[in-house]
Amino acid sequence: MNLRRKLLLVALCTLALPVAGWLYVRQMETLLREGQAQALTASARAVARSLVATGATLPQQPQGWYVEQAGTPITIDGYGDDWAPLTPWSQPLGPRGSVLLAEDAGGLYLYVQQRGIKRVRADADDPGALHADHLVLELQRGDTHLRYLLASAAPGTFTARLLDPPVADWPDRLVGQWQEDGGGWRLELRLPRPLIVDRLGLGLYDASAGGDPLAVELRPLWHYSPALAQELARLAPEDTRARVLAPTGWLLAQSGRLQAAGPQPGWFAALVYRALLANPVEDAAPWTQDAPRLDLPEITRARAGDPATAWRDGETRASVVLAAAVPIGAPGQVRGVLLLEQASTTVPLLANRALLTLLLTSFGVLLVAGGILLWFATRLSLRLGRLRDAAERAQLADGRLDGLFAQGRFPLTAAPDEIGDLARSFERLFEAVGGYTDYLRTLASKLSHELNTPLAIVKSSLDNLEHALEAHAPVPPDARPYLERARDGVARLGTLVRAMSEASRMERAIAAAEAEDVDLREVVRGCAEAYRPLVGTRTLACELPDTPLPMHCAPELLAQALDKLLDNALSFTPADGWLRLVLSACDDGAEITLANQGPGLPAAMQARLFDSLVSLRDKATPGEAPHLGLGLYVVRLVAERHGGHASARNLEDGSGVAFTLRLRNMSRQRL
Structure with a gap:
């Protein structure tokens, strides 16, 4: 990864700012919700206390029978078609029964269903009617109460029998309709309007299950109260919907409407709020419908005496609804539940506005920081690139190092920062290395020049010594070998001096060689054909590729x-x-590989074999010219001139060695 990408990655770390801001906005949204919930709970408590203080009609008992206002006329026929719209007001009665209660100007209607496949039939006037399937109906008003037995031996009209002594102005018998099917039986009854009761007892007896045939559940009658709704509308805060519920959740009064005041967020703002900012809220379905009875966790907690709040989705986009439920009555004597609901777009608007401001600020900071870091990285990369190019150009064509350039100095040495310190260090390094390299490159020629004169003196001194000895007498036989050895040593030293000069010239010649486009296969083929007369009785095999191998190289090298x-x-x-x-x-x-049969290479010499003046051949045979070990050194220089390397290895079967030249295309000269 280059420097610019690294600094760009550092710039991206500034994204932590909007992330932290986003978390802050979510926390702010939570705090706004908590504040709004506390305020609405305080208002609900005040309204609940006011309802108790003003003496509003509230339930006195935790259980009651809820009576709904009939919206359509009800025909007493024992069938449930007329009761279909009132199905949500169904109330359980016994283990397998249910009851629906409704009223209109004509009186109080009763519809009871009993599920079961076993039937024990008897009319109410039969002696064994109490042991058959029946319903005991108890009517109570003040201290007066009467019980009736409702039973029938067959579908159709039935007459209820009075179980208690008759009371003036109360009917002795009640007439209704009884119907049966394979799933159970149903009865329908109407109490006329003059017969007004405040408590109703119902006892559904299943003969197959047994039990007390006269047991009833006596409860007060609960109705929706317009007077209580009017009182609630006077006490409830504006822009809220208030509902008074019985302890079991039945709706007793209601006022107000859910309407989000203020500007409405757009669809995109709503999407952003719901996807990024809004904490989880309840589903809107259980709240928006006009349910006659609410049985939700908040109401359950309020019924137990603890205030509770809940958030839900609003009916409009990006709106939220806060519901606060508080108990009505003294602790331990809850007479009902007050539910206040308030729709608001304030929280989404504030959260969206804060998030938008944060995003714009963070985006601006990110752009500025990214731009500055990108500019800095680009400038730093360019400066380092100049140092790299200068370091690469420091090596001249002949291999020498030059720390000072045509401009006079190494680039960026005048910079006052760390890059300038690095450039000045490079300059001093190249000056020192260049000087040392020049010294090493000229050492061979200097030594050869300096050694020529001493060698000439030694050689002439040996000749003069031999002539002087021969002038007086022949050279003694035992002294002549020493003179020959001295002359041989002088000759070997002269050969070494000439080779050193030749190696220096060879390096310069290889460095100055020019490349051309050739078919390397033909070059190797020509060399192989030229070598066949030289190998004598040895066998030379040449393996070439089937297709031409073009390459930009120096074929003579x-x-x-x-x-x-x-x-x-x-x-x-x-x-x-x-x-x-x-x-x-x-x-x-x-790759060019030349393998030959012969002894293997010593492991210690494989790494030094291509160095100058290193040889594995016999060092000296008197009278022969010494081998100076420059051949493989030249091979290495040629490989490096072509951007490759030279290597040697022993064959895996131990039969010989292989020398390999790894070559690449030489760089083309620009015109």
């Missing part, structure tokens, strides 16, 4: 390197041995 490798191989290959020359293409260039 490659031929010279192959000459050195062949000369080295012939020195170690026996007279009846073999040699193998292989050319192959690779991903970024080519």
Whole structure:
């Protein structure tokens, strides 16, 4: 990863700012909700206390029968078609029964259902009617109460029998309709309007289950109270919907409407709020419908005496509804539940506005920080690139290092920062290395020049010594070997001095060689054909690729390197041995391998074999010219000139060694 990408990654770390801001906005939204919930709960408590103080009609008992106002006429026929709209007001009665109560100007209507497949039938006037399936109906007003037995031996009209002594102005008998099917039986009854009761007792007896045939559930009658709704509308805060519920959740009074005041957020703002900011809220479905009875966790907690709040989705986009439920009555004597609901777009608008401001600010800061870091990274990369280019150009064509350039100094040395310190260090380094390199490169020529005169003096002194000895008498036989050894040593030193000068010239010649486009396969083929007369009785195999291998290289240098490798191989290959020359293409260039039969390479010498003045041949045979170890050194220089390297290894079967030249295309000269 380059420097600019690293600094860009650092700039992206500033994204932590909007993330932290987003968390802050969510926390702020939570605090706004909590504040609004506390305020609405306080208002609900005040309204609940006011309802108790003003003596509003509230339930006195925790259980009651809820009576709904009939919206359509009800026909007493024992069938439930007329009661279908009132199904939500159904109340359980016994283990398998239910009851619906409704009223209109004509009186109080009663519809009872009993589920079961077993039936024990009897009319109410039969002696065993109490042991058959029946309903006991108890009517109470003040201290007066009467019980009636409702039973029938067959579907149709039935007459209820009075179980208690008759009371004036109260009917002795009640007439209703009884119907049956495979799933149970139903009865329908109407109490006329003059017969007004405040408590109603119902006892549904199943003969197959047994039990007390006269047991009833006596409860007060609860109605929706317009007077209580009017009182509630006077006490409830504006822009809220208030509902008074019985302890079991039945609706007793209601006022107000849910309407979000103020500007409405757009669809995008609503989407942002719901996706990024809003904490979880309840589903709107249980709240928006006009349910006659609410049985929700908040109401359950309020019924137990603890105020509770809940948030839900609003009916409009991005609006939320807060509901606060508080108990009505003294602790331990809850007479009902007050539910206040308030729709608001304030919280979403404030949260969206805070988030938008945060995002704009963070985006601006991110752009500025990213731009500054990108500019700084670009400038730093360019300056480091100048140092890199200067370091690469510091090596001249002949291999020398030059710390000072045509402009006079190394680039960026005048900069006052750390890059300037680095440039000045590079300048001093190149000056020192350049001077030392020049010294090493000229050392061979200097030594050869300096050694020529002493060698000439030694050689002339030996000649003069021999002439002086011969002038008086012949050189003694035992002294002549010493003179020959001295002359041989002088000759070897002279050869070494000339080789040192030749190596220096060879390095410059290789560095100055020019490249051209050639078919490397033909170059190697030509060299192999030229080598066949030189190998004598040895076998030379040449393996070339099937297709041309174009390459931009210096063919004369490659031929010279192959000459050195062949000369080295012939020195170690026996007279009846073999040699193998292989050319192959690779991903970024080519490989030339010359393998020969012979002794293996010592492990300690494989890494130093291509250094100058290193040789594995016999060091000295008197009278022969010494081998200076420059051949493989030249091979290494040729490989490096082509951007590759030279290597040597022992063959896996131990039959010989292989020398490999790894070559790449030389760079093209720009015109």
